């Protein structure tokens with residue numbers, strides 16, 4: 189056992205460092221580790237630089253300056269201006285603020301239409317369903333093609349008169365499918381329809397520019413790009429009105445009450461700056477090469493089939509359906525890796541992922557899916573070991589089937 193935290197003993201594996209004897213981590217779409225440089229940037233603000241950024245004295249000024257720098261760092265990554273960034277607690281808060289905040293600011297009325305795709309994260313889908321249920325909104329769900337991408341023209345055809353908002357995921361969390369948003373944003377803007385983008389998965393993995401996407405609001409989460417859980421951000425284009433979810437003191441330009449979480453905002457800012465360097469330094473190409481190596485090995489040895497587009501996809505994400513097995517059972521039989529499936533478990537029975545079903549996969553193929561999401565720190569050796577372990581477990585399970 190290692191030294192205690194708050195009087196509790198820390199399990200040896202964690203005390204020795206999360207990666208020492210632990211499974212190979214291939215679940216970066218669920219959450220990323222905190223980059224040591226991010227933690228270093230945060231620590232002073234959890235120790236002696238503890239001021240409230242609204243205070244007029246020296247402690248407050250130090251905090252306010254740090255917050256301003258963090259805001260500029262987040263803005264720079266997505267080509268926004270600092271005043272357009274609102275710090276939040278997570279992507280779910282950012283998404284809810286955008287969807288409900290815009291609907292309420294535009295005096296949402298019964299029968300106002302909300303458009304989303306069939307593969308939104310629950311953070312967006314449930315916010316829209318809430319407006320449908322409690323405020324008499326109408327929801328149009330745009331289907332996706334077999335590769336998990338929407339046809340832009342179907343979105344634009346759905347977003348007719350009386351549309352309160354269109355919300356679309358940029359990169360799908362299970363498949364990594366990148367949606368063709370550019371073609372959609374420009375047209376929606378010309379029609380005066382507000383457009384929200386959930387970029388929680390794409391930020392830090394591929395370049396994201398709010399002007400290229402022509403969106404009005406865009407959401408992101410710190411813990412998907414090597415900052416901690418507990419911080420997110422919302423981009424709100426200048427001139428776009430939204431009601432805050434948290435009413436209170438007029439912080440964040442009146443868009444969110446509550447004293448800013450300075451240390452975590454600093455962490456998010458540092459993570460955004462690191463991401464910019466990684467994106468410019470060829471990080472995505474290196475990651476894609478490793479991901480594709482894992483794909484080739486698994487495809488050759490098991491006949492697993494890809495869920496999602498080959499090209500228009502996050503460079504780290506590999507969603508494969510393994511023939512003849514259930515994804516959850518395969519992962520249980522492969523303790524050497526930490527990964528996930530999109531399937532839900534109800535009363536001990538696995539339900540296929542709704543995202544894969546929306547792509548036209550059969551329930552059986554969807555149940556065989558495993559999502560492998562690599563990170564910046566994933567090595568070639570880990571890729572080879574993961575492929576070997578998964579293949580061995582798959583052989584055992586598939587051969588054991590009658």
Ligand code: PLP
Nearest residue numbers: 278279280309311361388389409
């Ligand atoms: N949107 C997408 C695409 C996600 O992948 C996630 C998290 O998995 C979220 C929103 C919600 O993020 P959080 O739980 O950090 O609020």
